[in-house]
Amino acid sequence: MQTKNGGTTKISGASKTTGVSESTPLYETNIPGGTSPDRTDRTDRIPFAWPKLLTENGRGIAFGGDYNPDQWPEEIWGDDIRLMEKAGVNTVALAIFSWDRIQPTEDRWNFGWLDRIIEKLGKAGIATDLASATATAPLWLYEKHPEVLPRDKYGHQVNAGSRQSWSPTSPVFKEYALTLCRKLAERYGSNPYVTAWHMGNEYGWNNREDYSDNALEAFRAWCRRKYGTIDALNQAWGTTFWGQEMNDFDEVLIPRFMGADSMVNPGQKLDFERFGNDMLLDFYKAERDAIAEICPDKPFTTNFMVSTDQCCMDYADWANEVNFVSNDHYFHEGGEMHLDELACSDALMDSFALGKPWYVMEHSTSAVQWKPLNMRKRKGETVRDSLAHVAMGADAINFFQWRASAFGAESFHSAMVPHAGEDTKLFRQVCELGETLRTLADAGVQGSELERSDTAILFSAESEWATRSETLPSMKLNHWHDVRDWYRAFLNAGSRADIVPLKYDWSAYKTVVLPTVLMLSAADTQRLADFAAAGGRVVIGYATGLIDENFHTWLGGYPGAGNGLLHDMLGIRGEEFNILGAEAEGEPSEIRLGDGDSAASADSAVSVLNGATTRLWQNDVNVTGEHAQVLATYAGETADEWDLDGTAAVTRNPYGAGEAYFVGCDLDVSDLTRFVRGCLAVQSPKDAPSPESAESAKSPESAESPDVLHTVRKSPEATFDFYLPRGKKEIALHGIEGEPIVLFRTEQGEESGSYVVHRNGVLVLRR
Ligand code: GLA
């Protein structure tokens, strides 16, 4: 991938270049890696820049966490630094919630404590990722300007006292926030120990939806910009339904509470979600630009929230506006799903980063404190989880937080230094992790690029928002969780998929899978058709392509995306949905699948799903394609009761030089695994034609063991293999090439290239 040394940023107001121009640039843009030819280096991105460490050559894997020295007396700071040095900490995120300490009253600024701690840390070789400190505003500001507080959908003002209690569209709040940003930039812009800007914190965590009058005004302006005329907006929202036609943009409403049983216009709600995302992104950009005007030469980031249960913003857009991408990843108890889920979230992060390194800005050393049950990590997981993030492309491993708080809402959240102090299992593991990360960095892992899969599971934030509408055949749709189920199915089948935003370029993949991508525009449908026509394999899930970008249902048969192009590609046409659910008393909770076309029974794919079970959603379809093949049907008494017996459930249709599969019902991970193994782990059309690609063709034999997560990171100098057992059982590896770099919970066998990796262990080899 081409780097952009010396490129001018798009940051408005920042006139200087933020590429390498000074004799000692504060960051790197040309770290090794980025060699993959088919990742798109987007031109609408601000340039990639990675903060240098305070090490001799500036390189290394960043290791540390959120540091809140303002919660402690200064006497403790010395001990903090001693322990940080002991653990190998080289980076901290500072002042995230410190606005009140920095600006204790409107006209008083107090930087002394911040100067002192940045200096102390810096002298110890610990770099500061300095927050814009706007995540929590001081109470005096709320007291003076209660109008900056957001409102909930009932019109109630949210109270101050927590975090992100501000309206992203409040001009008053913005003025105060930008003043703070400028003050910080003036004070620390040239401080050599401050190596990156940590903007806000988890934008949208508490103010994703704001129903204030500021928001209403801003939404009207946003709609005017987007639609130009009120007719276009009426058309988009379908306001002839329930007599909601508007004469002017002054009549545009935000979806405030309209009474207990009223349903929100889904088109309006969707635009409100987009608007909320855009307003927070605009706020981030305003903060960034205020700092960049004064300090143009330090990289900017903000922590995304991609993990088990959330992916709430359209981070595909946010990724274009940061110099490097960062994530906060929190695990949820899920037994053996935990590692798979981590890898799945990280796969999406790696796509946002376009193969460049990215930051784990927060994860936990052990338990969190915000769920009904907060389990600690299992034996080995504290180190394993961090190394798993590295295996998935992260070059920075940070935690919330450095020292466990003695008070406040998060005092029972795990930290790097627990309440019991230094002489603890947990702190020893933190030290072991620091040592291991140094070993990996010395071996050259930093900057190497995660090897791509030839399969992309496509994720769309807008479809994620749309599936939450209360107006769909089922309220149980969950796009993000379906992405994860497919991801796990690929792992079970011995191959790793990538997760790529629908709006990015995925045309270089061989297979793309669209699970519950409810919304497809005509343009995106055309991209899918072009991809298949050129030899790609498209897999369409059960609730994909039903609505367009305005939440209008595509007509003429399901899934009708692109005026029917999608169902034509698939060679089927859906008439109705069949919805099931265990909680509907007296109704069946599942339908069984049987064999597909008996005429094609020479093909083993037609019996792959025999006996599989669907429990939520079945599409009642006709087969329309002359060459369409039915791979599974609905079968049995329940299927017959619902008029589905013998109806196609899963199909394959040739399209141009490629093919299109329809998985017309929900399936659990084990049944999806059968499908991936039986139907996709065969040569894809893109493999077939050229003899030189035959070697890379995926055949069932080339699949890896499903018991292991195997990832590969490559730089021009070296290739690194990471092996992590996915289950409870240890894994035995034989004939593995490469020099062992990390053997965490791993034993080396007598015979060269053989290893036993225990549960939650990690083996890293260098070739
Ligand atoms: C009510 C309303 C209709 C329609 C139906 C839907 O009966 O009168 O307008 O909303 O419910 O079930």
Ligand code: GLA
């Ligand atoms: C989030 C926040 C942190 C902290 C952690 C706790 O990620 O950014 O400040 O609250 O959650 O898990």
